Amino acid sequence: MGATSTKSTADAPAQAPPRREKDGRRAARLVPWGVLVLWLAVLALAGPMAGSLAGDQQNRAVDYLPASAGSTRAAALQDALPGGEATGLLVVYHRDGGLTAADRATAAGQMADVAKAHRLTGAGQPRGVRSEDGSTLMYPVESTEPGQDDAAVEAFVEDVRAVAAGGDGLTVQVGGPGAVGTDMKEVYSSLDGPLLYTTVAVVAVLLILIYRSPLLWLLPLLVAGAADATAMAAVHGLHRAFDITVTGQSQGVMTILVFGAGTDYALLLVSRYREELRRVPRPYDAMRAALRGCGPAVLASSATVAAGLLCLLAADLNSSRGMGPIAAVGVLCALAAMTTLLPALLVLLGRRVFWPLVPVYGGEPPARRGLFTSMGGSVARRPLAVLTGGAVLLGALALGAVNLPGGLKNDGAFTSTPESVAAMRTLARADSDGGAQPITVMAPAGRAAEVAAAARTTEGVTAVERGRSGGGWTELSVTARAVPDSAGEAATVEALRAELDGRYGTYVGGPGAQQLDLADTSARDRLLVVPLVLLSVLLVLVALLRSIVAPLLLVAAVIAVWGASLGIGGLVFGPLFGFGGTDPALPLLSFVFLVALGVDYGIFLMHRMREESLAGAAPAAAALTALRTTGGVIASAGLVLAATFSVLLSMPLVSLVELGFVIAVGVLLDTFLVRTCLVTSASLLLGRRVWWPGRLGRSAQHPGNSPTP
Structure with missing residues (x-):
């Protein structure tokens, strides 16, 4: 017994290492395949849901606004009236030098055909309104026939466009809210494909240049594609469960973030994995070491981004509030894919995935380029001068923000000129009086006559017509003297609200009122969300860095970058890009993303x-x-992220171009000026105080006598 026991005890240690080695080899084979199978199952489930996300988009101006806004309440009451929401169009006939009698006859005949083919609101055939110079004739056309069905609205608009035809010097353009909505929907529906393809192409080129490998660059792209599909499915589920607002803008930004942030995480992971392959013989073990090494930083950075984005839930603007969770889902899906699926693929493909620059076990890494060593040396020689010069430069650039154009108007929302915008511009040039874009007033049915009388006496109003009634409400169509999207129309809307809302309990809506509510709500959101973002990011940094000074330094740096980026936008949006306005949500969204x-x-x-x-x-x-x-x-990560947001510059919507430009410029400033020079120089000047009040800031550290993290 004793001998046997002694033999068993003695043999056990000798058998343990082979068993552990065997278990390690089994895990190296099974774990990557298990992760790959799991992701294939996830994608099989996510595919159909991801394809449904485009149908969840809500891209009307009123969909962006909070439920409490006056124009939103007016639109909701309109929707509830018999026949549903009315589709309003403006058919604009124009001839340089003046319309002829034949032109006017052609217009009247075409409008008669429209009235016969469709059930229009009002009495009989639409009545035309001539401009003072006689060059333009405008017909307001409104119908409840399409209701709230997008396809029916689009068909109605296209049918009117088919009937209203010009020629021989006579131009005919169909505009108005219904046509703008149709053109906007067409633009948004065309975004998904070009946005995705352009993003993939840009990231692919950069990864090929960075990795210099015929295969390695493809893996982050495939994994980012899987993350994007998963994110779209998750957002579709959130929309169904919690009715979050999904817009073409938020879906596009989510795709950009998945590929941009996801590729950043991939760069960090692959760089560390390549390093570990020179120290560790087996790819599986090298990947475990790489994840242990860079995983905490990647997790912390993604948590910071998600926390900042989720602060948008406090916004009152539907589009901004929906952007928060949608973008956060994109970042978290990118994180999950890049820390599970990408490592599995890299391990399964082994070292050969790096060909021709294969990292050899026991080999020495190639000599580092001296760029950042040289830059660090320059900063170290004159840290105060570098910090002062950089701060002055950022401050000077921020002054350009005062040159930002005013609020973005309906006719300036597109980078190109669709027919609906061209129609509104023709009207504006002709200074056509009356009815170009009616202001909607929803009045309690019992007081509709009083409201109409009060509206007629309001400054800037030329006519008031009674519309549909139902559910205790009556729709009034108010004609302003001023042209659409002008300061005069905005003043008329504000005058109507001041005169009617408090006394009669009315709601003033329409495109002009929606633009006012959009600007007002965006301004209120900035006052609430900006402090929340700063506080949440600061708390995460304090917990990670165990310091107060270092987090304050980083937050101050990103605020400076945001101001400088907006300033550069102010210098180029009008003079260079020709934009007539700035998206009201741009300051808030750019702040959240850049911080x-x-x-x-x-x-x-x-x-x-x-x-x-x-x-x-x-x-x-x-x-x-x-x-x-x-x-x-x-x-490398900054270049990739800036390039992905630069893709938005090719999109046909001004709001997306402005957002993409400001974020791309901000990321480049942050990467090559602030992080490299200013934060480093400030750290050199502060010395150990940068870690105050933590242990690192209180006492000198010596090798072998460091405090525990």
């Missing part, structure tokens, strides 16, 4: 600086080492 994404890169730099300090490095050495080791990855 969240900018702090993302700050985490990589400061976290490495903290690691070096904990290892006993002096403050200056820690800062310069962090810049040297993370500068290349941050630069």
Whole structure:
């Protein structure tokens, strides 16, 4: 017994290592395949749901507004009236030099044909309104026949366009809210394909240049595509469950974030994995080491981005409130895919995925380029001058924000000129008087006559017509003297609200009122959401870096970047791009994205600086080492993210172009000026105080005597 027991005890240690080795080999084979099978199952389930997301989009101006806005309440009451929501069109006939009698006869005949073919509101055939110079004749056409069915509205607009035809110098254009909505829907429906293809092409080119491998660049793209499909399915589920507002803008930005942020995470992971392959013989073990090494920083950065984006839930504007969870879902899906599916594919393909630059076990890494070492040396020699000069430059650029054009108007929403916009511009040039874009007033049915009488005496009003009634409400169509989307029309809307809402309990709506509510709500949202974003990001940074000074430094840096980016936008939007207005939601959305994404890169730099300090490095050495080791990855990630947001510059909507430009410029400023020069120089000047009040900020560190993290 004793001998047997002794033999067994002695044999056990000798057998354990082979067993652990065998278990490790089994895990190396099974775990990656298991992850791949799981993702295939997820994609099989997500595919049909992802394809349904386009049908969830709500792209009317009123869909962007909060339920409490006056124009939103007016639109909801209109929808409930008999026949549903009315579709309003403006058919504009124009001839340079003046319309002829034959032109007017042609217009009258075509409008008679429209009245015969469709059930129009009002009495009989539409009545034309001539401009003072006689060059333009405008016919308001309104029908409840299409109701709220998008396909029926589109068919109605296209039919009117088919009937209203010009020629021989006579131009005919169909505009108005119904036509603008149809053109907007067509633009948004055309975004998904070009946006995705352009984004993929841009990221592919950059990854090929970065990796210099015929295969490696393809993996992050395939994984990002899987993440994008998963995110679309998840957003579709959120829309069905919680009725979050999905717009073409929010879906497009989500795709950009999935590919941009996802590729950033892939760059960090692949860089660390390549490094570990030189130290570890088996790819599976190398990947485990890589995930342990860069995983915390990636998790922290994605958590910061998601936390900042989710602050948009506090916004009152439907489009901004919906953007928050939609964008956060995109970031989290990118994180999940890049930390599970990408590692599985890399392990299964082995070292050969890096061909021709295959990392050899036991080999030495190629010599680092000296760019960031040189930049760090320059900053170290004159940190105060670099910090002062950079701050002055950012401040000067921020002054350009005062040159931002005013609010974006309906006829300036497109980068090209669809027919509906051309019609409104023709009317504006002709200064056509009356009826160009009626203002809707929803009045309690019992007081409709009083409301109509009061509206007629309101400054800026030329006519009031009674419309449909039902459910205790009556629709009044108010004609303003001013042309659509002008300061005069806005003043008339405000005068009607001041005169009617409090006394009679009315709601004033229509396109002009919606633009006013959009601007007012966006301004209120900035006052609420901006402090929330700053607080949430600051708390995450304090928890991660265990300091107050370093997080304040990073937050101040991204605020400066945001101001400078908006300032550059103010310098180019009008003079260079020819934009007549700025999207009211641009300041808030650009702030949220630039703060969240900018702090993302700050985490990589400061976290490495903290690691070096904990290892006993002096403050200056820690800062310069962090810049040297993370500068290349941050630069590559910044280029990819800026390039993906630059894709929005090719889109046909001004709001998307403006958002893409400001974020892309901000990311480049953050990557190559703020992170590289200003944060590093500030860290050098502050020394150990940058970590106050943590242990690193209170006492000198020595190798072998570092505090525990």
